[in-house]
Amino acid sequence: EIPNPNPRIVTMREVLETEDWKQAGGKLPLALGRAIAGEPVVADLARMPHVLIAGATGSGKSVCINTILTSLLYRYPPDEVRLIMIDPKMLELVVYNGIPHLLHPVVVEHKHAAKALKWTVGEMERRYKLLAANGVRSLQDFNVRVRKGESLKDPTAGGDEEAEIRPLPYICVVIDELADLMLTVQQEIEEPLARLAQMARAVGVHLILATQRPSVNVITGVIKANFPSRLSFQVSSKIDSRTVLDMNGAEQLLGNGDMLFLPADRAEPIRIQGAYLSGEETARIVAFLRQAAEELGAEEVAPPVDIIAEASELEVAALDERDELFVTAARVVVDYDQGSTSLLQRRLRVGYSRAARILDQLEQAGVVGPPDGTKPREVMIGEDELESLEAL
Known part of the structure; x- marks a missing residue:
């Protein structure tokens, strides 16, 4: 050169x-x-x-x-x-x-x-x-x-x-x-x-x-x-x-x-x-x-x-269509008394994206609380509320 x-x-x-x-x-x-x-x-x-x-x-x-x-x-x-x-x-x-x-x-x-x-x-x-x-x-x-x-x-x-x-x-x-x-x-x-x-x-x-x-x-x-x-x-x-x-x-x-x-x-x-x-x-x-x-x-x-507002609407629509594993996931978080994406991935054998979406749906339904940094989410319901959720 x-x-x-x-x-x-x-x-x-x-x-x-x-x-x-x-x-x-x-x-x-x-x-x-x-x-x-x-x-x-x-x-x-x-x-x-x-x-x-x-x-x-x-x-x-x-x-x-x-x-x-x-x-x-x-x-x-x-x-x-x-x-x-x-x-x-x-x-x-x-x-x-x-x-x-x-x-x-x-x-x-x-x-x-x-x-x-x-x-x-x-x-x-x-x-x-x-x-x-x-x-x-x-x-x-x-x-x-x-x-x-x-x-x-x-x-x-x-x-x-x-x-x-x-x-x-x-x-x-x-x-x-x-x-x-x-x-x-x-x-x-x-x-x-x-x-x-x-x-x-x-x-x-x-x-x-x-x-x-x-x-x-x-x-x-x-x-x-x-x-x-x-x-x-x-x-x-x-x-x-x-x-x-x-x-x-x-x-x-x-x-x-x-x-x-x-x-x-x-x-x-x-x-x-x-x-x-x-x-x-x-x-x-x-x-x-x-x-x-x-x-x-x-x-x-x-x-x-x-596009930001439209993307938010798409996310809400996706949350409204509950995953078929929603109730099973609710049972998992109540049994373990904590909610996290990694827990759902292990117990339900699903990928990260699906586990995160299910966790968002659980939050919207009041099953778990909002995220708190890296800590697992707090579970907001007990066995009685879970049974009524399973009956729906």
């Missing part, structure tokens, strides 16, 4: 002005930067179909997220691409609040992040039902039929009756700091992340996860297996490089946007100098989109959705 005596910044604008970008035929093209030989690198998020981004502080990770978002905002109106942004650091993505592409204001609360992902899983399932009812296999085929004006069925709107159906936009979920969420709400977000990564591609839902701490506690086996496309900036050790890319190399990168891009269809990574987008440019882009939304009344084209 020969050092360049006069390193040059690769700007976002120069990549967007290239013929490679203008003629990019992908469904969701992303302008990443320039390769070693100087040619522009344009990737297709729809083919990735999800991407994991890792890099130490100051390596260019946050700028890369901004260039990815700008690529989408530059090419697509809000009725074609919608965004869900989760920013536990409350610094990087909140600048995008107010743009019409956002399904919901940028999520900063950890518990709300889990609900946002659960809402996305619910939307994925709704789309699968919609596609299955109309005999199509992909989002693109469905949207073609909608634009042709064909009569389509919507089983999610109360039966298979014909209803007015709009084209479905792509949904991109962007999480800027996965490590922070994995420390606090890992049990609540890992399952929906895995489900989305495994199934969401066909219905136009794509994930972009970023972390500055690429350890195995953050990038777990479940997450890694479902994110075949990876972007690594400079990391602190060979171990971190192997965690992200399954090979050494990222620890030798130079920082300032120097990255290794490992697409799903390649065995060797591509070295790229990432496109640079300043904070001032990002602010101007956001201001332009906000102003355009006000002038065009974009809420009618792409109305915002209160």
